Amino acid sequence: MQNAKYVLCVISLNHNILLFFLFSINNYTPDIPRNDVRRILKSALQVWADHTPLTFREATGRGADIDILFAKGEHGDGYDFDGRGGTLAHAYFPGGGIGGDAHFDDDEFYTQNSYRGRYCQSP
Numbered sequence: 001m002q003n004a005k006y007v008l009c010v011i012s013l014n015h016n017i018l019l020f021f022l023f024s025i026n027n028y029t030p031d032i033p034r035n036d037v038r039r040i041l042k043s044a045l046q047v048w049a050d051h052t053p054l055t056f057r058e059a060t061g062r063g064a065d066i067d068i069l070f071a072k073g074e075h076g077d078g079y080d081f082d083g084r085g086g087t088l089a090h091a092y093f094p095g096g097g098i099g100g101d102a103h104f105d106d107d108e109f110y111t112q113n114s115y116r117g118r119y120c121q122s123p
C-alpha cells in the first residue's frame with residue numbers, strides 16, 4: 001500500500017520496459033450497469049494512455065496485470081474496507097500478483113453522469 005500521492009518510476013519486467021497492461025474487472029457494483037462500469041474504467045485508463053506511452057487492453061480470462069474489483073469490508077488483502085464514507089478505493093503499486101490492482105469500496109454508492117454526491121467535484 002502506497003501512501004505517497006504519486007511515485008515517479010520506470011516499470012521493468014525481465015529488463016524490458018513494460019508499457020502494455022492487461023486489465024480485467026472481476027467483480028462489479030450493483031450501482032451501475034456492468035457495461036457502463038467497463039466503459040467508465042476504460043475511459044479512465046485511456047486518460048493515462050493519452051498522456052503516457054502506456055497501453056491498456058481488457059483481458060479475457062485470467063492473467064490480467066490490473067485486476068479491478070468492487071468489494072465490501074474484508075476482501076482478502078488485509079486492508080478491509082470501512083463501510084459508507086471514509087475510504088472509497090485503494091490501489092497497489094505496479095508489480096506482480098496484487099501489484100497494479102484497484103479495489104473500490106462497494107459500501108459506497110456509485111453514480112455516473114452526475115455531479116451530485118458526497119465526493120463529487122465539478123470539473
Ligand SMILES: [Ca+2]
Nearest residue numbers: 065097098099
Ligand atoms: Ca496485478
Ligand SMILES: [Ca+2]
Nearest residue numbers: 083085087105
Ligand atoms: Ca468506505
Ligand SMILES: [Zn+2]
Nearest residue numbers: 075077079103
Ligand atoms: Zn483491497
